[in-house]
Amino acid sequence: MRYILSFLLIFICSGSFAQWNSSASVNNAVCNFAGNQMNVQIVSDNAGGAICTWVDTRNGTQDIYAQRISASGNLQWPVDGVIICAAISDQFSPALTADGNGGAIITWYDNRDGNYDIYAQRINASGTVEWTADGVAICTIAGNQNAQQLISDNAGGAIIVWSDGRVGGPNADIYAQRIDAAGTVLWTAGGAAVCTASSLQNMPQLVSDGAGGAIIAWEDWRNFSQTDIYAQRISSNGFTSWSFNGVVICSDGSFRPQYNTRITSDGSGGAIICWLDNRNSGSNTDIYAQKVNATGIAQWVADGIAICTAASIQLSPQIITDGSGGATIVWEDRRFERDIYAQRINTAGAVQWTVNGIIICNASSTQLEPQLAAGTSGNSIIIWTDLRNGS
Numbered sequence: 001m002r003y004i005l006s007f008l009l010i011f012i013c014s015g016s017f018a019q020w021n022s023s024a025s026v027n028n029a030v031c032n033f034a035g036n037q038m039n040v041q042i043v044s045d046n047a048g049g050a051i052c053t054w055v056d057t058r059n060g061t062q063d064i065y066a067q068r069i070s071a072s073g074n075l076q077w078p079v080d081g082v083i084i085c086a087a088i089s090d091q092f093s094p095a096l097t098a099d100g101n102g103g104a105i106i107t108w109y110d111n112r113d114g115n116y117d118i119y120a121q122r123i124n125a126s127g128t129v130e131w132t133a134d135g136v137a138i139c140t141i142a143g144n145q146n147a148q149q150l151i152s153d154n155a156g157g158a159i160i161v162w163s164d165g166r167v168g169g170p171n172a173d174i175y176a177q178r179i180d181a182a183g184t185v186l187w188t189a190g191g192a193a194v195c196t197a198s199s200l201q202n203m204p205q206l207v208s209d210g211a212g213g214a215i216i217a218w219e220d221w222r223n224f225s226q227t228d229i230y231a232q233r234i235s236s237n238g239f240t241s242w243s244f245n246g247v248v249i250c251s252d253g254s255f256r257p258q259y260n261t262r263i264t265s266d267g268s269g270g271a272i273i274c275w276l277d278n279r280n281s282g283s284n285t286d287i288y289a290q291k292v293n294a295t296g297i298a299q300w301v302a303d304g305i306a307i308c309t310a311a312s313i314q315l316s317p318q319i320i321t322d323g324s325g326g327a328t329i330v331w332e333d334r335r336f337e338r339d340i341y342a343q344r345i346n347t348a349g350a351v352q353w354t355v356n357g358i359i360i361c362n363a364s365s366t367q368l369e370p371q372l373a374a375g376t377s378g379n380s381i382i383i384w385t386d387l388r389n390g391s
Contacts, residue, residue: 046098053096092146270292287314312334337364
């Protein structure tokens with residue numbers, strides 16, 4: 001079976017872009033080589049186009065490829081993509097960030113040595129890989145490392161965070177590493193410890209702290225009976241600056257879990273974090289949010305502000321800054337069918353729109369998997385998968 005990886009960008013402006021196919025059922029093929037192309041991720045090339053990366057099975061195992069497409073819809077690199085990593089065994093879950101010079105830094109977790117390790121590669125604007133073939137090792141410590149995320153360090157490199165199983169058993173910790181534009185790791189070999197508390201820490205998310213470091217949030221099982229949300233700040237030199245093993249973002253005492261964390265900058269060295277929350281019902285999930293300042297102090301009511309506590313289930317939250325110290329949050333909502341809702345919260349923690357969110361789309365059938373990107377003047381652009389016309 002062949003999977004066609006494609007984009008459709010719609011430009012609302014004068015003039016025309018003939019290279020973009022005019023048919024919404026055809027679009028522009030980024031890669032339609034034999035095998036499967038999946039798990040695509042995308043970032044701006046800072047020139048009106050985009051760089052995307054994906055998992056590719058054309059060689060019989062899972063490899064990592066990338067492609068750049070211009071603002072006019074033309075492929076910029078070799079047809080069907082550039083190899084980022086084709087090492088033995090499988091590579092999984094690529095993520096990427098812009099390198100600030102028209103290229104990108106891509107990370108993935110990798111099974112070439114029999115367990116999961118973290119690797120990274122840089123590709124420049126011309127489609128040439130810059131670092132060691134098949135990637136620079138970010139962490140190859142014993143045990144599994146996965147669930148990696150990264151952001152630009154605003155100096156041509158990146159900060160990478162992951163869940164780390166070096167302690168063995170079912171437990172995992174949170175580690176991070178910084179890599180510079182030349183592919184040299186800058187912090188402690190194997191990564192700087194962000195949280196090594198007991199039990200399991202998982203699914204980290206991160207955002208720039210505005211000073212060359214990052215704020216990292218994660219799901220945390222140290223209290224055993226439930227997952228809580230914790231966060232930590234790590235500086236540009238790899239040292240943590242908040243409470244040892246992180247500050248509590250939510251540990252509400254309901255003995256029900258908080259999970260699926262998302263994070264965005266507050267524009268002042270802190271962050272706004274949202275998550276799914278079962279505190280009000282064992283079967284229903286709600287959405288809550290908290291702001292933490294640059295010194296690690298929660299700014300809103302303890303355990304978070306309710307973003308949506310409507311009946312039934314809310315899922316798949318995503319968050320983005322509104323450019324004014326607050327944030328916009330979008331999610332899949334099942335209070336009626338499966339629809340898309342959104343809410344804005346200001347810097348003081350007050351929701352700005354209708355209680356429990358405004359409807360973005362409640363067309364017939366199912367809407368799911370929302371994503372959002374920054375527009376202008378605090379606006380957001382929201383996209384989702386929609387089954388109103390079938391698949």
